[in-house]
Amino acid sequence: MVVLEAKVHDRPQAAPAKGGKAPGTERGEPRSPGRWVLLGVLFVIMIVPVYLLVVNAFKSQQDILDNPFSIPLSGLTFEHMSAAVSSPQFNVIDGYGFTLFLVVLVDVLCILLAGPAAYAIARSLKRRTQLVLLYFLAGTFIPGAAVIIPVIYVLREIGLANTVTGLVAHDVASTLPVSIFLFVGFIRTIPVDIDHAATIDGAGRFRTFWAIIFPLMRPAVVTVLILNSIGIWNDFVSPQILLSPSSGHYTVTTAVYAGISQYSTDLTKVFPNLLLAIAPVVIFFIYMQRHIISGLTVGAVKG
């Protein structure tokens, strides 16, 4: 495990030194027309849906139906986009706020719970503690959506049914297994001597963790934050099922779902709302591309 992690993190730094020296890249590849056909097909198939989304968000229903692919320079309108932004019902912009609130809260609580737990697990040699790690790992085998119904019964028993608290509790719990697993792997690469030095200086274990070890865990924390943030932001099943419409809270995904169930044939509502729903994630992706790709890859392969 450790070996794999080291490689993934080292690679970006190692890249410039080796840049372009691989034989495959210098010879043949750039010149072969087959390669450019392959990449051309890739580009068209991946980008055309996004192009359609962006262009049609600023067209009238008639223009969308008649010429979905064209850009009618005179017919472009912000009317439907501003209608979507100010819509009183299933407003995606309102969804941003609530979803962001969920993401931040779940991220913070996950770190607060997973950090110390992972530290205790990583620094213990006891068999019992290793069983705790296995207990958490078993959670990665559970298909969340399929067992969401029993979660409702548990929340009802403890009086948190249909509350934001209940949703947050469920979301935090669902992020714990992978987060703890990644943290434990990382903490084990930090020399124990650092802990001993802190102990001699009189720091307790909580203090040692938060003041000394946690700041050293930055790469692992970034990975976990990216993994959890994107997971919670895109989650549909949990908010949809654990928060009924009567709660009045909509995330981006549940707002789009509720909206489209009502106006599916009105494309002047579909396209602007979908664009609003996708835009923040894509912008975030463009800015943080390398972190996101490596974070999600490490998370999936190891989690």
Added chain:
Amino acid sequence: MVELAELTAGLDRQARRRARLRESAVSFAMMGPAVLLYTVMTVVPVGVAVYLSLTDWDGFSAAAFIGLDNYKHLFDDPSSSEAWYVTALIATAGTVLMVGLGLVYALALKGRSRANSFFRAVAYFPHVISALILGYLWAAILGTNGAINNTLAKFGIEPLGFLFDEQFALISLIGVIVWAGFGFNVVLFVAALQTVPAELLEAAAIDGASKRQINLRIVIPMIAPVVTVATVLNLVGLIRAYDIVVSLTGGGPAGSTQTFTYLILARSFEGTKVGYATAQAVFLMVVSAVLALVVTALRNRQDQAATGS
């Protein structure tokens, strides 16, 4: 940890035991909250699911214990076996296509140039977007009134049943899933390909091996462990497909694209066969646990190979 003064002073057994006790208490305080929340919100629901699966509960009246009856009838009714067929087809066809395309594009984009990393991002970006939203986007493109059919109509061509022909809908669903997911494999494979030593490929080229021979005989076998891991990751992910089904086809037409998870959730809300639906959920959980165990075993073997070399 342990007070050093105490240790050096006497080393008497009592002080040591007290120190160890305090140590355990601190460990417990560190792990306790996480263990508690995880137990209540994740483990207990699974227990509840197992219990409900042994009853005939309908969501309202009192549940009666009926043993393994629900499991005996897991494949009896037509919509369940149909859902299994759909799920298995999505998982296998989707995995084969995603891994295949992933390999093809990883080989084309393995170099460390700016153009390559741009194209990798282009292949990858749907992975960060909610599957629900992607499904709606594709529904607006492939639907009866979608961009493609409206364009075809201008040339007098009959609309194609991307989403309203039963077989075509399943193909469209798999296509969209592959579109959204293969980029993840590209990135995974590129990372593996970049660890293949350049000298090896140079030596093969000097010995007169063609590009295709090098790729098929040397490069792909060298990244085989990563391909295996990706295969199982894709399988585990795809047998749980739900969000994209909701938004792209809604399980239709005529239930022809209902996946297993879709069926489980739909049934739980009808509120008539909750016990039966949870039995299916438990079964799905066992299947994904088996697949996930396989991935763990393969990964451990891979790690051992990595440390051994």
